[in-house]
Amino acid sequence: MKKTCKSDIRSHCAVNYGVEIFGDRWSLLIVRDMIFVGKKTYGEFLKSEERIATNVLASRLVLLEEQGILSRKPSPDDGRRDFYTLTEKGLDLIPVVLNIVLWSAKHDSESYILRRAEFLARLSENPIQVSEEVKALVRNGGCIFAQGSD
Numbered sequence: 001m002k003k004t005c006k007s008d009i010r011s012h013c014a015v016n017y018g019v020e021i022f023g024d025r026w027s028l029l030i031v032r033d034m035i036f037v038g039k040k041t042y043g044e045f046l047k048s049e050e051r052i053a054t055n056v057l058a059s060r061l062v063l064l065e066e067q068g069i070l071s072r073k074p075s076p077d078d079g080r081r082d083f084y085t086l087t088e089k090g091l092d093l094i095p096v097v098l099n100i101v102l103w104s105a106k107h108d109s110e111s112y113i114l115r116r117a118e119f120l121a122r123l124s125e126n127p128i129q130v131s132e133e134v135k136a137l138v139r140n141g142g143c144i145f146a147q148g149s150d
């Protein structure tokens with residue numbers, strides 16, 4: 001997949017730039033999986049309930065890496081596997097993702113996040129503080145919730 005460059009951007013509207021770089025469904029779900037449950041490998045991303053196709057996952061990982069949102073490094077234990085982490089540019093998406101969470105909690109009565117009442121209350125009361133806490137957590141290899149929990 002070719003890297004998006006200045007001439008590939010349809011317009012320089014701030015919303016358009018964001019949508020062109022990270023706005024497709026799959027890219028944000030990959031970022032979500034990293035923030036919320038700490039997924040780091042291709043195989044872990046494939047197991048998400050949305051069932052991303054292998055070719056779509058591969059192309060989104062390449063795009064997100066090319067755009068500086070993710071970085072990829074070989075696993076220290078198994079050189080055949082790569083670990084993906086959010087870069088500082090990727091970490092800057094955390095407030096965006098958390099605002100989507102708040103919006104979804106308000107408008108989707110079946111949202112999984114409603115089961116996390118304490119987290120949702122803290123996020124609603126102080127989104128900036130929670131965003132900074134989550135950034136620090138993810139920057140240091142953590143995630144909001146353990147894998148397997150919702």
